[in-house]
Amino acid sequence: MKATMKNVVIDNENEALVTFARSIDFTELFDHVKAFASIDCSFYQPEITTSNGAVSISFMSDDIAKQTGVFAAILERCYIHSFLNGINHDGQTSAFGYWVCVSIRYEHKDGGDCGLDMVHAAYSDGRWEFRDAGQQRKIEKESV
8 A cells, every 4th residue: 555645735835845755655665664673563644744845754653562572561652753854856867855764762651752763764766775773883893
């Protein structure tokens, strides 16, 4: 199922960006994140927001606290979401792209919350590229 956008606000400044955002199929990204984290969850429909001509696309999973092993006893809620993201435009090729930092966010039963980056992803020309947590460190260790 292709994830579709909701709550889109279009103005003359960002119409091309919103049109691009609507064309992105998040299925591969969501499947990659679920496989990387070894979880089974659903994601809410991605949502486009606009501000001062900039466009971002946010998303969030349903609660996965019960799938966190030993941490299930202490987590009130846990979910995967788009922490930072944006649409970029290549001035030379006029191509649009989307980048997102996918994070896990958790709330403790005794209060407080925290989060960690899981996957950095980029979308352009109809393709996704992923860099999973731990990959950069592995590359750095191999180059020493």
